[in-house]
Amino acid sequence: MNLSRPILLASNSPRRKELLAGLGLQFEVHVKEVNEDFPEHLQREQVAEFLASHKADAYTSDLQNEVLITADTIVCLGDRILNKPADALEAFEMLRALSGKHHEVITGVCILTKNSKTIFHDVTRVYFKKLSDEEINYYIEHYHPFDKAGAYGIQEWIGKIGIEKIEGSYFNVVGLPVQKLYTYLKDLQVITL
Template identity: 55%
Template sequence: MLREKLSKYNIILASGSPRRQAFFKDLDIDYEIRLKEVEEIYPKELKGAEITDFLADLKSQPFDNELTEKDILITSDTIVWFKNEALGKPKNYEDAFNMIKKMSGKKHDVITSISIKNKNFQKIINDTTIVYFKDLSDEEINYYINKYKPYDKAGAYGIQEWIGRIGITKIEGSYFNVMGLPVHKLYDELLKLD
């Protein structure tokens, strides 16, 4: 269904994330991957989804002069939003440990924004999932970081990994959003393309 709808477009995924690439394969659409380096810096006054909206747009800007009407460029960004603070990707072991320790026994939001763009238009959508962690022991946190090295993940964890299985007690919203892409929302937006 979606495949036929998009057959007249060149779908470009600007993401090096293996999880996002897998989601695109699962959607059964033809796409290509194009990557451009972007320094992910945002104005400090932004909060929550304003940050991910800004960064999803920022990631799309280096492509502006090369997009045609037939291109559909998709960029996205995910953060963990905890107690009025954005937790991005950890810089090192200590940073990862501190992030997970902070969230232990508490809830946090995972926010992902997606920019859908071509030469003539842009639409930015976002989704929020609430995630609840049990009280995690230092041993559990250490084991997870040492074994899974979650340095490429916002908030220093992947819900699909060991820590998600033993540590997450409940989620409210999309599981796939926590993995980095609210696939249901992207699917609905792509269906709306003329």
């Protein structure tokens, strides 16, 4: 894979780093603390895109020839957005709410250069089986999903035993819609084979 310019990933997520590396891309990680509040009137897809764009804005004055990638993943149960749980009780309540239902995982992505900004999102529908309280407690106790929107990681134990099916990109649920990202990077002539 050939790069026309350096790529920066503005994320500490080990999952995003792994997914981006899985595309065969060389990149550096640069992270800044950014407030993740968003306007209440935004629709779900707009929230994910707003947060990805907002994160990118923190780097605008830093960029020269680099391409910056930011992302934000939200979990939506109906119109309710499930953020990262504050503690085990909130994680339990989130997983119980998701149990036996389907929900959407939306990842917003922003590709920023000195002269352009490209924002897009991907949506995946996830179906959970009915989870027992024991399964939920076991997962929380052993996997501590406090850094994950919706209180779960699809690639972890709960995903293996609890998710019946998904509609859309698996990698989007992990945290980065790599197929769409690859297409955008090719279209922007950041990467060539």
